[in-house]
Amino acid sequence: MGATLDYADRLWRGLDTIESGHQLFAQSGLEEVTDGVAFLPTFANVSALSTDDGLFLVDTGSEITAKSVHESVRQWSDKPLHTAVYSHGHVDHVFGVPVFQAEAKDKGWRAPQVIAHEALPLRFDRYKLTNGYNAVINQRQFQAPGIQWPMDYRYPDVTYRDQMTLVIGGVTIELNHARGETDDHTWTWIPEKKVLCSGDLFIWASPNAGNPQKVQRYPIEWAHALRKMAALNAEFLLPGHGVPVVGADRVKTALLDTAALLESLHEQTVALMNQGARLDDIIHTVKAPADLLEKPYLRPVYDEPEFVVRNVWRLYGGWYDGNPASLKPAPDAVVAAELASLAGGASVLADRAAAIASVGDGESLRLAGHLAEIASLAAPSDAGVHRVRAEVFAKRAEFESSTMAKGVFAWAASESRKRAE
Numbered sequence: 457m458g459a460t461l462d463y464a465d466r467l468w469r470g471l472d473t474i475e476s477g478h479q480l481f482a483q484s485g486l487e488e489v490t491d492g493v494a495f496l497p498t499f500a501n502v503s504a505l506s507t508d509d510g511l512f513l514v515d516t517g518s519e520i521t522a523k524s525v526h527e528s529v530r531q532w533s534d535k536p537l538h539t540a541v542y543s544h545g546h547v548d549h550v551f552g553v554p555v556f557q558a559e560a561k562d563k564g565w566r567a568p569q570v571i572a573h574e575a576l577p578l579r580f581d582r583y584k585l586t587n588g589y590n591a592v593i594n595q596r597q598f599q600a601p602g603i604q605w606p607m608d609y610r611y612p613d614v615t616y617r618d619q620m621t622l623v624i625g626g627v628t629i630e631l632n633h634a635r636g637e638t639d640d641h642t643w644t645w646i647p648e649k650k651v652l653c654s655g656d657l658f659i660w661a662s663p664n665a666g667n668p669q670k671v672q673r674y675p676i677e678w679a680h681a682l683r684k685m686a687a688l689n690a691e692f693l694l695p696g697h698g699v700p701v702v703g704a705d706r707v708k709t710a711l712l713d714t715a716a717l718l719e720s721l722h723e724q725t726v727a728l729m730n731q732g733a734r735l736d737d738i739i740h741t742v743k744a745p746a747d748l749l750e751k752p753y754l755r756p757v758y759d760e761p762e763f764v765v766r767n768v769w770r771l772y773g774g775w776y777d778g779n780p781a782s783l784k785p786a787p788d789a790v791v792a793a794e795l796a797s798l799a800g801g802a803s804v805l806a807d808r809a810a811a812i813a814s815v816g817d818g819e820s821l822r823l824a825g826h827l828a829e830i831a832s833l834a835a836p837s838d839a840g841v842h843r844v845r846a847e848v849f850a851k852r853a854e855f856e857s858s859t860m861a862k863g864v865f866a867w868a869a870s871e872s873r874k875r876a877e
Contacts, residue, residue: 507625516552543655660698666763734778
């Protein structure tokens with residue numbers, strides 16, 4: 457057993473924790489998980505199948521990792537790349553093919569083909585349209601101010617709608633579409649090898665079904681796909697992020713538990729929507745089953761259940777949150793100025809925010825965040841107010857467990873630190 461599979465076993469048995477080794481960004485060497493199938497953990501994982509006609513890849517890496525992915529694969533096999541499948545169009549999964557393509561041209565090999573779901577080219581088109589926005593939100597999410605969003609994409613040569621069966625070098629490969637984290641998701645089943653490549657439908661973390669800065673996710677369809685995958689009795693689950701799950705019982709358990717978490721959040725949210733509840737009521741009422749969040753592969757280290765609830769609302773209820781004041785609101789700064797005036801000044805609100813934040817629990821930090829933000833909107837040039845805002849949101853970032861929440865709060869703290877100088 458190699459280092460990655462050993463670590464995966466330790467995680468499963470509770471001998472290590474996902475928080476201590478954030479598997480969404482795992483870095484270790486390529487390992488063969490079963491005969492002719494290799495797994496490469498990187499920023500987004502790459503899975504490789506060796507056939508008599510060449511290599512088949514599920515995902516190919518990001519712009520940053522494309523060359524290292526190629527080098528790692530070449531240390532394992534010198535066969536040409538026959539076909540690559542994009543599990544979905546997120547940019548950390550789709551930038552490795554040009555390196556293989558250049559190699560094929562140099563060596564006189566057949567050019568590799570790329571296959572993806574039919575919705576994926578539209579995603580690339582949208583990324584070009586919203587290039588600046590995607591740069592901003594990813595800078596904020598990952599606390600990386602220098603991130604630039606790409607404009608040049610390797611579009612697929614072949615697309616499919618619901619299912620597609622390939623035979624490469626005598627090996628049957630089944631592609632299946634599911635809406636989940638994205639609308640263009642593909643999960644791949646290789647029956648002969650008992651290998652299931654889930655893409656980001658399983659990531660060794662609470663599902664990324666809520667991301668507050670990204671487009672719509674589809675939690676209940678995601679759950680349905682997980683249950684279909686669980687019925688296959690796969691021996692090897694190779695995820696888009698995180699580490700493999702090995703053993704039919706473990707694979708089935710991981711998939712069904714993830715499905716159950718999504719189903720619970722969906723069912724609770726829809727039930728309250730059907731009762732006429734406001735979004736605010738729903739957010740603070742729906743709770744994820746605690747026993748599921750304690751699973752080592754469902755910890756909320758990237759996304760979190762509260763954000764999934766919001767995505768269920770958005771899917772069925774649109775953007776109106778049920779509060780009539782939110783339908784056609786006054787500008788935030790105008791409301792903030794009025795509240796600050798009533799309170800006796802923005803500094804009074806800021807001082808109160810600091811006092812509440814000092815309690816240090818989650819509910820106090822939520823309230824302190826409101827007051828600090830109102831104070832900064834009412835007095836955008838007040839360095840003292842911004843020092844408090846920076847302190848409050850830094851505490852919020854420290855308190856949170858998910859990348860999503862940490863990123864937004866840390867970014868807010870950074871904004872105010874600059875204004876307080």
